[in-house]
Amino acid sequence: MNYKESKDILDKIKKAKKILLSCHKSPDPDSIASNLAMYQVLTGMKKLIDVISPDTVHSAYNFVPYFDKIIKVDITKFDYSDYDLFIALDSSSYDQLVGIKDLKMPNISMVTIDHHSTNEKYGEINLLEVTSSTCEVLYKVFHDWGIKITKNLATTLLTGIYADSVSFQTDKTYSSTFIVSGELVKLGANTKDIILNLFHSNEYKLLKFWGEMLKNMNIDSEYRFVWTAVPYDKFLEFGKPGEAKSLAASVIFRTVKNTDFGIVIVEQRPNVLNMSLRSRTNFDVSKIAQEFGGSGHKASAGAWFDFENFDEAVEKVLVTARKYAKEYIEESSNKKEL
Ligand SMILES: [Mn+2]
Structure with missing residues (x-):
């Protein structure tokens, strides 16, 4: 049994x-x-x-x-x-x-x-x-x-x-x-x-939308993560591919060398952001998701949240990400010193 x-x-x-x-x-x-x-x-x-x-x-x-x-x-x-x-x-x-x-x-x-x-x-x-x-x-x-x-x-x-x-x-x-x-x-x-x-069955439109995400991809080399943020008009332009974000997070944004995690943010409804986070190392991305009312696991998490100003909302995510990234980097370097 x-x-x-x-x-x-x-x-x-x-x-x-x-x-x-x-x-x-x-x-x-x-x-x-x-x-x-x-x-x-x-x-x-x-x-x-x-x-x-x-x-x-x-x-x-x-x-x-x-x-x-x-x-x-x-x-x-x-x-x-x-x-x-x-x-x-x-x-x-x-x-x-x-x-x-x-x-x-x-x-x-x-x-x-x-x-x-x-x-x-x-x-x-x-x-x-x-x-x-x-x-x-x-x-x-x-x-x-x-x-x-x-x-x-x-x-x-x-x-x-x-x-x-x-x-x-x-x-x-x-x-x-x-x-x-x-x-x-x-x-x-x-x-x-x-x-x-x-x-091996990705929609063509979805991959083109990934192109938009990649165009806006940024790396924070100090705090070791990549991120992208796409506003609603672009989401609309590519035919609202709802599944594109979490897939891109798993397939692309968690795979970048010299990073601990990746964040993909898409405005999937006017003034509502949907965010997917994926960890590449032992970094716990659910901590970031939780601060925005989301949930998930250490390796994979997500959140939906309302906002008023797109740039300010994205900045808020980045500030939170840097806070936990800083903790993680400090902890990891402490371990190495021991
Ligand atoms: Mn399951």
Whole structure:
């Protein structure tokens, strides 16, 4: 047995007739894939399953098997009364799942399966392993349940692992991540399709927008970071590529030699800034995000915040970044002296 919770969860599933699965707000590939993997396994057990999403699911992920089973709903009006069980995947809190603060939790039995260290254990049974992805955890759960992994299921699970580990680069990429991935490849996961769709399918317009970001890229050599800031008129001009910012932060702005981190700021709505931060070293970017009402991890964080004057708002971010950068540089040099 990989997990002591596996049996109790399976017992709950066996007793349930109709089970609800739900993607989290702004569903990412691990959210989509973990839900569709669970969908495949539970329909195989002849259960009635609905997979809902509180947000539109990006069509870029329609290569994931059974993608068309996800139904977008208005979560504030959703009727839960039909279901015996709610399995919440890849969401550290109910707020994160629905994307609305303090929305009342439905009055049905809830199980959570997750990989975020910030998980608030909001279900009756909570299975948490801090690792690459919920899909990695699910593979081990399915193993405990004795599920036969089909090619489709293997592709689905490996999609979540590839995406959430950013091709095995995050610090939550453990030996278990490689072992599970190896097993999934052996079982017929279509790695070519996953790589093509996840990493080699950028929209032309999005890359042109990256050009705009790169044009405005600056380096602060003293405090060791790069940053860019793009105003709303440019965001509009390039067709509002909403996903461009976090992708650019991961793919470009965290890769600059002699820096500790990168910041990408885009005015995605008039007078609202959306910021993505990525760390290249041990620098904790979530500290900066938190000062602007955001959240995230040490290596990757983000924030949305209102502002009045664009240049002043960007300057405020830079001042905050320099404050934490200074602390980090001093700490690192102290360690070296010891
Ligand atoms: Mn995840």
